[in-house]
C-alpha cells in the first residue's frame with residue numbers, strides 16, 4: 001500500500017511539494033481555497049488583475065503532476081501527532097479526519113487582504129480581486145505604507161502603468177527592501193524614483209489601534225517620527241503585519257513568535273514525520289524556504305524518510321540576503337535580483353515565449369494543461 005502524505009496548506013509551496021513528491025505516494029492537499037491563489041506579485045494583481053489571474057490563480061486540475069493527488073477544500077482545525085491525523089472542517093461545517101504517514105505544514109501567513117485562510121469559492125476570490133483593484137485604480141493619489149517587496153511592487157507597478165496618478169511610498173528605513181543586498185536596495189530605489197514614485201524614507205506610520213491592516217483606508221496617516229500627517233485618496237497598508245496560520249498546530253511545534261520550528265532538513269523539531277516549508281516555516285532568519293527551493297528539498301527528504309532504501313536527507317541552505325523579482329513583468333521584461341546584489345533581466349519578448357512556458361510552467365511546475 002502507498003504511504004500517505006498530507007499537505008496542510010495547498011498554496012504556493014504546498015502545491016510544489018506535491019508536484020515534487022512524484023507518483024509513489026498517496027497525497028492529500030488541503031486548502032480553504034478551491035484552486036491555487038498565489039501569494040506572489042501583489043503589484044500586478046492590483047494593477048492588472050486579468051493578467052495576474054492567468055498565471056497566479058489556477059485550478060488544481062491544470063497541473064499535470066497533480067493528477068492522482070486528492071485535494072480537499074477545508075480548514076484544518078487540529079493535528080494529532082500521536083494518532084497521525086489532521087482534522088478538517090469542510091465547507092458544509094462537517095468534519096473529516098485524514099490519516100498521514102508524513103505531514104507537511106505549509107499553511108503560510110495571513111497578510112493584508114490578499115492572503116488569508118478564509119474558506120472561499122472561485123467566484124468570491126475573483127470578486128475580491130477585482131474589487132480591490134478597482135478601488136485602488138479609481139483613486140488619483142495613493143499612499144503605500146511599508147518598504148518591503150510587497151509595498152515596492154505596488155508602488156512601482158502603479159507609477160509605471162498610471163503616470164497620471166500620484167504615488168506616495170512611505171517606509172521606516174533610509175531605503176526600501178530591508179533584508180535585500182545594499183546594491184539591490186539602491187537599484188530598486190532608483191527604479192522607483194525614475195518611475196515617478198514619491199519616496200518618504202524614515203517615515204514610520206502609526207497603525208491605528210486595533211487595525212489589522214487588512215483593508216484600504218482614507219483617513220490621514222500619522223507618523224511616529226512626528227512628520228506632518230499625510231492624506232491620500234486611498235492608503236494601502238503593506239507593513240508586514242502578518243500572522244502565521246497556526247491555529248491548528250500543536251504549541252510545542254511553534255517558536256515564541258508562532259512560526260513552526262524547522263531543523264536543517266525542514267523537519268519540525270522533535271517530529272520525524274512532520275515537515276514544514278514556506279512562510280510559516282522558521283527555517284532561516286528571512287523564513288525564505290518558499291524561494292530557495294525548499295519544496296524541492298522536501299520532495300526529496302519526505303521520499304528519503306518514507307523509503308525503505310537508505311536515502312540521505314538533504315540540508316536546507318539559504319543565502320544571507322533575500323532575492324527574487326520585486327516588480328514582476330514590466331514593459332522591458334522581468335528583472336530578478338540576486339542574493340549577491342546583481343540582477344538579470346528576461347527581455348520582454350522572452351516572457352511569453354520562454355520564461356513562462358518553459359522556465360515556469362515546464363521546469364518549476366512540471367507541466368500545466370492549457371485552459
Ligand SMILES: Cc1cc2nc3c(=O)[nH]c(=O)nc-3n(C[C@H](O)[C@H](O)[C@H](O)COP(=O)(O)OP(=O)(O)OC[C@H]3O[C@@H](n4cnc5c(N)ncnc54)[C@H](O)[C@@H]3O)c2cc1C
Pocket residue numbers: 008009010011012013014016030031032033037038039040041074075076077106107108109115116117118149245248277278279280290291323324325326364
Ligand atoms: C516558485 C516561487 C517563486 C517565488 N518568487 C518570488 C519572487 O520572485 N519574489 C518574492 O518576493 N517572492 C517570491 N516567492 C515567495 C512568495 O511570495 C511567498 O513567500 C509564497 O507565496 C509563500 O508560500 P506559502 O505556501 O508559504 O503560503 P501561501 O501561498 O499563502 O499558502 C498557504 C496556504 O495554506 C492555507 N491555509 C492556511 N491555514 C490553513 C488551515 N488551517 N488549513 C488548511 N489550509 C490552510 C492558506 O489559505 C493558503 O492557501 C516565490 C514563491 C514561489 C513558490
